[in-house]
Amino acid sequence: MKKKVAVFFGGKSTEHDISIVTAISSVISPLELSQEYEVVPVYISKEGSWYSDEKLKDISLYRGPELKNFLEKSKKINILFDDGLTLIKSGIRKEKIHIDIAFPAMHGTYGEDGSLMGLLRMANVPIVGCDMPASVIAMDKVLAKQAVMAKGIATPKYISFSKTDFSESTLNNIKKELSLPLFVKPSHLGSSIGISKVTKFDDLKNSIEVALHYDDKVLVEEGVEDLIEVTLPIMGNQKPVPSLLERPLVKDNDFFDFEKKYINEGGSKNGAKKGAQGYSELPAKLEKNLYDKAVDTAIKSYKAIECQGIARVDLLIDGNTKEIYFNELNPLPGDLYSHNWRANGVSKVQLVERLINYAEESFLQKNAIENTFSTNYLKQF
Amino acid sequence: MKHIISRYRPLYISSLVYMLQNSEYVIGDYLAWLSRTSDFSQIMYRKKLIETRKARLLKFLLWLITLMLLLIAVVLAFNSLWLISIFILVLAPWIISYIIIIPLYVGYIFIQKPKESQMIISAKKIIAGHKGIKIAIVGSYGKTTAKEALRTVLSEGKKVAATPGNQNTLIGISRFAHKLKGDEDIIIFELGESHVGDIKKLSELTQPDLGIMTGINEAHLKTFKTLERTVATIFEIQTYLGEKPLYKNIDSILVRDNIDKNDQLGFSLKGIGGWKVQNAKTSFDGTEFTLQKNKDILSVKTGLLGLHNIGIMSAVAVIAKEIGLNNQQIHAGFTKINPVEHRLQPRQHHGAWIIDDTYNGNIEGVEVGLELLKTLPAKKRVYVTPGLVEQGEKSQQIHEKIGYLAANVADEIILMKNSTTNIIVGALEKSSYKGKITLVDDPLRFYKNIDQVIAKGDVVLMQNDWTDNYH
Numbered sequence: 001m002k003k004k005v006a007v008f009f010g011g012k013s014t015e016h017d018i019s020i021v022t023a024i025s026s027v028i029s030p031l032e033l034s035q036e037y038e039v040v041p042v043y044i045s046k047e048g049s050w051y052s053d054e055k056l057k058d059i060s061l062y063r064g065p066e067l068k069n070f071l072e073k074s075k076k077i078n079i080l081f082d083d084g085l086t087l088i089k090s091g092i093r094k095e096k097i098h099i100d101i102a103f104p105a106m107h108g109t110y111g112e113d114g115s116l117m118g119l120l121r122m123a124n125v126p127i128v129g130c131d132m133p134a135s136v137i138a139m140d141k142v143l144a145k146q147a148v149m150a151k152g153i154a155t156p157k158y159i160s161f162s163k164t165d166f167s168e169s170t171l172n173n174i175k176k177e178l179s180l181p182l183f184v185k186p187s188h189l190g191s192s193i194g195i196s197k198v199t200k201f202d203d204l205k206n207s208i209e210v211a212l213h214y215d216d217k218v219l220v221e222e223g224v225e226d227l228i229e230v231t232l233p234i235m236g237n238q239k240p241v242p243s244l245l246e247r248p249l250v251k252d253n254d255f256f257d258f259e260k261k262y263i264n265e266g267g268s269k270n271g272a273k274k275g276a277q278g279y280s281e282l283p284a285k286l287e288k289n290l291y292d293k294a295v296d297t298a299i300k301s302y303k304a305i306e307c308q309g310i311a312r313v314d315l316l317i318d319g320n321t322k323e324i325y326f327n328e329l330n331p332l333p334g335d336l337y338s339h340n341w342r343a344n345g346v347s348k349v350q351l352v353e354r355l356i357n358y359a360e361e362s363f364l365q366k367n368a369i370e371n372t373f374s375t376n377y378l379k380q381f
Numbered sequence: 382m383k384h385i386i387s388r389y390r391p392l393y394i395s396s397l398v399y400m401l402q403n404s405e406y407v408i409g410d411y412l413a414w415l416s417r418t419s420d421f422s423q424i425m426y427r428k429k430l431i432e433t434r435k436a437r438l439l440k441f442l443l444w445l446i447t448l449m450l451l452l453i454a455v456v457l458a459f460n461s462l463w464l465i466s467i468f469i470l471v472l473a474p475w476i477i478s479y480i481i482i483i484p485l486y487v488g489y490i491f492i493q494k495p496k497e498s499q500m501i502i503s504a505k506k507i508i509a510g511h512k513g514i515k516i517a518i519v520g521s522y523g524k525t526t527a528k529e530a531l532r533t534v535l536s537e538g539k540k541v542a543a544t545p546g547n548q549n550t551l552i553g554i555s556r557f558a559h560k561l562k563g564d565e566d567i568i569i570f571e572l573g574e575s576h577v578g579d580i581k582k583l584s585e586l587t588q589p590d591l592g593i594m595t596g597i598n599e600a601h602l603k604t605f606k607t608l609e610r611t612v613a614t615i616f617e618i619q620t621y622l623g624e625k626p627l628y629k630n631i632d633s634i635l636v637r638d639n640i641d642k643n644d645q646l647g648f649s650l651k652g653i654g655g656w657k658v659q660n661a662k663t664s665f666d667g668t669e670f671t672l673q674k675n676k677d678i679l680s681v682k683t684g685l686l687g688l689h690n691i692g693i694m695s696a697v698a699v700i701a702k703e704i705g706l707n708n709q710q711i712h713a714g715f716t717k718i719n720p721v722e723h724r725l726q727p728r729q730h731h732g733a734w735i736i737d738d739t740y741n742g743n744i745e746g747v748e749v750g751l752e753l754l755k756t757l758p759a760k761k762r763v764y765v766t767p768g769l770v771e772q773g774e775k776s777q778q779i780h781e782k783i784g785y786l787a788a789n790v791a792d793e794i795i796l797m798k799n800s801t802t803n804i805i806v807g808a809l810e811k812s813s814y815k816g817k818i819t820l821v822d823d824p825l826r827f828y829k830n831i832d833q834v835i836a837k838g839d840v841v842l843m844q845n846d847w848t849d850n851y852h
Contacts, residue, residue: 029830035819035822344836345839347835348833350836
């Protein structure tokens with residue numbers, strides 16, 4: 001009998017739509033093509049309701065108004081945590097679907113930030129990709145920087161603060177401690193949402209206000225001189241396997257915002273390919289020593305944040321000094337960065353199969369650890 | 382239950398016409414398909430009915446018969462013959478699927494057949510009066526490749542016409558003959574065979590001055606019943622040609638065993654007559670070699686993949702020389718030959734090479750394809766096949782052979798599930814195959830999503846796609 005894999009996607013997040021594409025094209029379709037698994041789609045609407053139906057595997061359902069009509073007619077599902085994860089579909093005949101493996105494909109809030117993984121941990125089911133702690137750290141850019149810095153990995157100089165702490169003195173402190181150009185980033189959001197580049201201090205306050213509109217914690221960091229931006233997808237548990245170092249090529253506005261990544265055909269003027277992958281150098285043309293050093297830094301960062309399954313590490317290289325800085329870590333790269341893996345000889349089908357193997361391996365290790373402990377503590381009450 | 386309901390859908394009638402159309406209105410093939418089919422909702426899954434005049438007429442007739450059956454059922458019900466009425470209503474889909482054969486047969490006998498006979502007679506006259514050199518190509522496999530190669534090379538110095546696509550029957554060739562302009566230097570005919578006597582009839586129609594026999598194998602064994610009958614049919618061209626030249630592929634055992642060992646017109650991977658093949662190599666860009674006879678050297682470079690092409694290419698080169706083309710013209714002609722669509726046709730996709738050989742339908746083609754897969758540089762070799770159709774009693778033996786051959790070449794084997802899958806899997810298991818085996822339920826979905834299965838450095842050989850009537 002085929003193992004049942006529940007793929008979770010959608011969600012109450014700004015990256016809801018991106019999640020649908022990742023789930024359907026890079027997870028569900030290859031899993032089904034592998035013929036090894038029975039795929040159960042679990043779609044979480046923008047309102048937070050959970051649905052599961054075969055029709056949710058079809059991308060065309062999400063293009064127009066059909067989705068709304070479909071959801072109105074569909075029954076929401078419940079979940080049960082007895083002896084693993086079970087989805088319950090209500091109706092005349094109640095249907096129970098026991099899930100063998102959970103495959104989160106939810107970017108951003110409530111998914112990639114570790115919330116979903118926290119819920120799934122309680123169900124005691126193998127989870128594909130980074131677990132809750134790594135996801136929580138990775139999705140907080142400040143925490144991620146602190147985690148890698150503790151392992152001796154360099155990161156650009158930065159100042160972070162919360163919405164309540166933000167004042168004129170914060171601005172003065174930034175002006176005093178950091179040099180232009182600066183990047184202002186919401187600490188938690190992915191897909192470059194709310195990020196802006198500041199080239200004069202007059203624009204700083206406005207940029208911070210934009211970032212605070214999306215998040216209650218903001219990070220302001222120094223830009224890197226003569227910047228070479230590279231990214232490396234990695235997979236594995238204790239022994240991470242790197243793919244190819246990729247260099248996104250952006251000239252217009254000097255950084256890769258949401259529009260360029262996902263809408264404007266990857267920023268490519270000739271429109272060669274859709275998505276971020278359409279406008280990059282793969283593998284990055286760096287001298288061998290620098291390339292190897294960047295791969296090493298990325299793997300160390302992956303380990304420092306204790307990632308599992310898959311992640312993508314973004315690095316910044318100073319073109320003059322060749323200094324390599326950790327920028328951020330994405331615990332659920334859009335499209336699983338499958339274009340990069342494919343260029344490295346790993347097909348989409350192989351990628352999801354390997355990720356499931358890593359999840360099962362990690363699950364076995366975790367289950368070997370005792371989580372309960374008998375005490376006489378309650379007897380005193 | 383779902384299968385039974387599929388006969389009561391409005392689309393059922395279109396499905397029946399689609400089956401007739403795809404069986405080329407051959408009643409036997411249609412009935413065989415009908416007997417194999419249980420779920421009619423899947424009939425037009427890959428393609429749709431082409432709304433020709435004939436198709437529209439048949440649809441109209443089917444609806445008419447259906448209405449008449451309904452009317453009869455109603456009349457019977459009014460006369461309290463309830464049981465018979467219900468019986469007719471329930472069996473209506475089965476009745477119409479068979480009753481349609483009657484108008485089809487009548488139409489064939491009284492309209493189509495006389496018209497076709499007339500067309501064949503006039504085509505024979507056209508060909509007889511034509512001054513051009515007539516070349517006939519026969520064989521169980523490789524005819525289209527040989528025809529295209531010959532047409533391309535000879536076109537460098539001559540005005541050439543060749544039968545298009547797979548128009549290789551009496552009617553197909555007759556239609557082609559009616560389109561000839563009359564000023565062609567050379568006419569190339571591809572002769573098809575499925576029954577004893579076919580090549581004799583086609584030879585009499587095309588009246589060739591020269592023939593090429595590309596090879597003989599088990600193709601169409603279902604209709605020929607024995608290999609001896611296949612051989613005899615294909616060799617009917619020799620009887621017709623008599624002393625006229627017949628070039629024969631002696632790499633094909635069934636050809637070699639039936640000719641004189643000293644036949645100077647036998648071609649093979651080693652060459653033809655006094656012409657010797659040297660420096661042969663193949664890659665994703667094509668195949669190249671030199672042909673040498675005494676001091677005469679012919680350099681051949683084609684876009685066709687695989688060393689197996691060398692024999693027929695040598696024959697084409699020598700025929701071109703005999704007809705009067707010089708070495709430069711022959712060389713230039715060969716460089717213009719590209720793979721025929723779906724026959725060892727390479728394309729690059731996301732850094733992987735996909736070799737599309739889905740039109741291949743015989744074990745020799747499987748051997749050639751797998752040999753090519755073995756030769757080409759690859760990180761991972763993937764073999765995709767549903768197996769072969771129409772293999773008759775030899776199906777077990779042939780599919781075991783496919784399994785044994787693939788086990789030695791492919792790192793991953795993807796099989797489209799059907800009646801032959803277990804035989805191939807059995808052979809793979811007997812070979813202690815260590816690679817990955819994937820069994821695919823939905824071939825169309827697989828082919829559409831091939832980009833999800835491949836990665837840079839892979840070489841994927843896709844062979845033997847089955848048409849709708851075999852699923």
